Amino acid sequence: MNAWSHLPVFAATAGACWAAALALDARGHRAAPWVHAAGVAAVAGFVALLAWSLGRPPLRTLGETRLMYALWLSLAGAVVAARWRMPWVRAYATVTAAAFLGFTAMHPETHDKTLMPALRSAWFVPHVSVYLLAYALLSAASLAGLRGLLRRDEAGAREALRVADNAVVIGFGFLTLGLSFGALWAKEAWGHYWAWDPKETWALLTWLGYLSHLHLRALRRDLVRPALAYLVAAWVVLLLCWFGVNYFPSAETSVHTYAR
Amino acid sequence: MHESIPDIPTRERSGAFWVKFGGAQAACAVGGLVATGVALQLALDGRGVPAPAWPYGGALLAAFCALIALAARLSRAGGLLLALSEVPVTLACFGALGALGAVAGTLPQHPPAEPSLAAKLGAHAVTTSWPFVLTLLLLLTNLGIALLRRIFPWRAGSARFALGHLGLWLALAAGTFGSGDIERVRLEVREGAATVHGVAPDGTPVEMPFGLRLLDFRLEEYPPALTYLDTENGAMLWQKGDPRLEVVPGASGAWKHLRVEVEEVVPRAVATPEGGYAAGVNPDAPSAARLTVADTVSGKTERGWVVGGAAETLPKSLVVGRVAVTLAKPRPKSFLSQVTLFTPDGASRDATIEVNAPASVAGWRVYQLGYDDKRGPGSDLSTFEAVRDPWLPAVYAGIFLLIAGAAGMILGGSKALFAEKEETR
Numbered sequence: 001m002n003a004w005s006h007l008p009v010f011a012a013t014a015g016a017c018w019a020a021a022l023a024l025d026a027r028g029h030r031a032a033p034w035v036h037a038a039g040v041a042a043v044a045g046f047v048a049l050l051a052w053s054l055g056r057p058p059l060r061t062l063g064e065t066r067l068m069y070a071l072w073l074s075l076a077g078a079v080v081a082a083r084w085r086m087p088w089v090r091a092y093a094t095v096t097a098a099a100f101l102g103f104t105a106m107h108p109e110t111h112d113k114t115l116m117p118a119l120r121s122a123w124f125v126p127h128v129s130v131y132l133l134a135y136a137l138l139s140a141a142s143l144a145g146l147r148g149l150l151r152r153d154e155a156g157a158r159e160a161l162r163v164a165d166n167a168v169v170i171g172f173g174f175l176t177l178g179l180s181f182g183a184l185w186a187k188e189a190w191g192h193y194w195a196w197d198p199k200e201t202w203a204l205l206t207w208l209g210y211l212s213h214l215h216l217r218a219l220r221r222d223l224v225r226p227a228l229a230y231l232v233a234a235w236v237v238l239l240l241c242w243f244g245v246n247y248f249p250s251a252e253t254s255v256h257t258y259a260r
Numbered sequence: 261m262h263e264s265i266p267d268i269p270t271r272e273r274s275g276a277f278w279v280k281f282g283g284a285q286a287a288c289a290v291g292g293l294v295a296t297g298v299a300l301q302l303a304l305d306g307r308g309v310p311a312p313a314w315p316y317g318g319a320l321l322a323a324f325c326a327l328i329a330l331a332a333r334l335s336r337a338g339g340l341l342l343a344l345s346e347v348p349v350t351l352a353c354f355g356a357l358g359a360l361g362a363v364a365g366t367l368p369q370h371p372p373a374e375p376s377l378a379a380k381l382g383a384h385a386v387t388t389s390w391p392f393v394l395t396l397l398l399l400l401t402n403l404g405i406a407l408l409r410r411i412f413p414w415r416a417g418s419a420r421f422a423l424g425h426l427g428l429w430l431a432l433a434a435g436t437f438g439s440g441d442i443e444r445v446r447l448e449v450r451e452g453a454a455t456v457h458g459v460a461p462d463g464t465p466v467e468m469p470f471g472l473r474l475l476d477f478r479l480e481e482y483p484p485a486l487t488y489l490d491t492e493n494g495a496m497l498w499q500k501g502d503p504r505l506e507v508v509p510g511a512s513g514a515w516k517h518l519r520v521e522v523e524e525v526v527p528r529a530v531a532t533p534e535g536g537y538a539a540g541v542n543p544d545a546p547s548a549a550r551l552t553v554a555d556t557v558s559g560k561t562e563r564g565w566v567v568g569g570a571a572e573t574l575p576k577s578l579v580v581g582r583v584a585v586t587l588a589k590p591r592p593k594s595f596l597s598q599v600t601l602f603t604p605d606g607a608s609r610d611a612t613i614e615v616n617a618p619a620s621v622a623g624w625r626v627y628q629l630g631y632d633d634k635r636g637p638g639s640d641l642s643t644f645e646a647v648r649d650p651w652l653p654a655v656y657a658g659i660f661l662l663i664a665g666a667a668g669m670i671l672g673g674s675k676a677l678f679a680e681k682e683e684t685r
């Protein structure tokens with residue numbers, strides 16, 4: 001039996017549930033998280049079916065990896081949204097997960113396309129998924145920071161910082177998970193958990209940037225506008241890490257520029 | 261302004277510059293430490309911090325812990341030792357490490373060919389340079405005293421504080437003081453042979469406490485892709501990001517002004533007297549492909565064979581105008597070694613080692629490293645890296661505490677994190 005042939009049914013079920021959940025969300029309906037969860041269950045069901053038919057965890061091919069992204073993102077996004085009443089996190093995670101799922105369903109040639117050896121690890125998908133969530137939350141925090149800076153009234157700025165702070169704490173939690181999963185994966189793949197590879201170094205600097213914000217906030221609750229401005233600056237480091245690393249002189253020795 | 265936390269002794273916050281220890285003083289102190297590090301770099305002619313090996317690393321860590329415990333005890337009287345445990349020092353250290361880290365992330369981190377002032381200052385080996393290591397030690401001191409002060413006596417919030425902070429302290433301390441005990445040894449074995457010898461990174465031979473016999477090495481490759489060369493200077497015209505056509509029968513695609521169709525693919529190709537190619541048995545032989553290439557600008561069409569270069573088979577390309585179409589070296593899809601591992605007690609067991617799936621034996625982990633890439637699938641040589649890191653359990657304990665702390669942050673949010681601060685407002 002080829003389990004992949006059942007994917008369209010599961011994917012369509014998940015997609016329908018998620019679309020319904022988004023529609024319910026728009027009306028503020030309380031059933032939205034449960035309908036979303038039904039969609040996650042459909043993906044989990046397919047992953048279980050696939051794992052059972054393969055006789056191993058589905059982590060080796062491009063198609064399998066994309067499937068696991070859909071599962072991780074839709075699950076983690078729903079947890080954050082439910083815990084923090086941030087429906088936008090679920091919307092973001094859902095759209096991303098649905099894109100992964102739809103792409104996998106429509107491109108059967110990716111189902112058996114083996115990943116390059118170093119990427120085939122149980123840590124790979126969780127590592128990338130939590131980073132996707134961390135970047136989204138931290139970017140949202142910095143946008144909230146920018147909005148707060150533009151407010152003229154003190155109360156408005158304070159409220160923006162309160163919203164931003166919570167997004168930073170949650171986003172930083174995911175960033176820490178991403179860094180830790182990356183270290184565990186590196187140990188399995190390259191023999192050491194930390195190699196000061198340029199990409200790792202810039203990821204650490206991003207982490208330090210937001211860690212400094214948390215400590216600054218713990219030290220001086222009274223500084224509002226400087227904290228908002230700091231968040232915007234930390235975002236620049238994040239973007240530099242995300243997009244810029246490949247252009248630095250140090251990148252010639254990076255193991256993380258896979259495209260070569 | 262800064263508000264003190266109830267039940268934690270505080271310091272006098274007015275008076276002379278060094279008594280009122282805030283951000284400016286912390287920045288001066290860390291700046292002074294970095295300057296000391298720079299001076300040491302220069303005085304020692306660019307030699308960085310040596311990584312002490314067991315038992316010196318362990319003894320140093322024990323002494324360091326004792327000093328931190330003593331400082332935590334004495335900090336109850338307030339004064340500079342209390343300041344040493346506070347957030348301004350944390351932030352100043354983060355700032356210095358961030359700046360040094362930016363150097364490490366920007367400049368190549370290997371010794372340059374020519375000696376230079378930058379190299380002498382440690383800019384090409386930042387993480388073992390004096391400024392970096394001294395700042396890291398100050399950070400560990402700061403965090404260590406803060407930790408002890410927050411968990412003795414145990415009170416509300418201690419657990420939450422301890423998870424992330426203790427996790428990070430453990431991982432950092434074990435990683436730093438244990439770095440001299442990490443051993444990496446390269447092993448090379450041919451199919452059917454066994455070895456107990458390896459080579460350390462500095463070239464010295466090492467006798468391993470285990471033996472390894474290579475039963476079988478297997479490499480699977482992706483289908484080769486087409487590549488394009490300039491007939492006049494041999495330069496590679498295909499660039500990263502250009503369309504990549506995998507050579508499988510029936511495949512077709514376009515690259516710049518060329519349209520390519522793949523008519524036939526022959527693995528392990530041997531030339532036939534008729535000028536074609538047939539599949540042979542030699543695993544070292546490259547693939548051959550028969551292509552039709554149409555130049556959409558000149559309207560010309562060429563048909564013929566292309567062959568990737570490899571042992572005993574001449575490479576062959578199809579020339580269309582100024583462009584030579586040929587096969588690129590195939591990329592490895594997966595490779596693994598089947599081995600027998602012999603342990604010091606005389607036992608042996610079989611294992612499969614592949615990338616991302618090392619084998620553990622006698623306190624070492626053995627990783628698949630590479631193979632003879634000139635021969636590719638025909639390689640009968642497999643290279644391994646054996647790694648020993650006795651401090652790994654402590655580092656992992658730290659990482660798992662950090663993960664638990666991070667999960668707590670995701671579920672607790674900023675309210676929980678800054679709870680005490682809100683109360684004291």
Ligand code: HEM
Nearest residue numbers: 214218345346347350399402403406410424425428677680
């Ligand atoms: C997982 C990451 C971390 C988080 C979430 C975190 C969070 C916090 C928070 C909220 C406080 C304020 C506690 C208070 O004053 O009541 C704090 C204090 C502190 N943090 Fe962190 N921190 C983290 C990592 C670090 C690191 C890496 C260091 C230094 C190496 C550090 C050093 C300190 C110090 C020294 C204090 C002051 C402790 C005190 O006043 O009792 N923290 N941290």
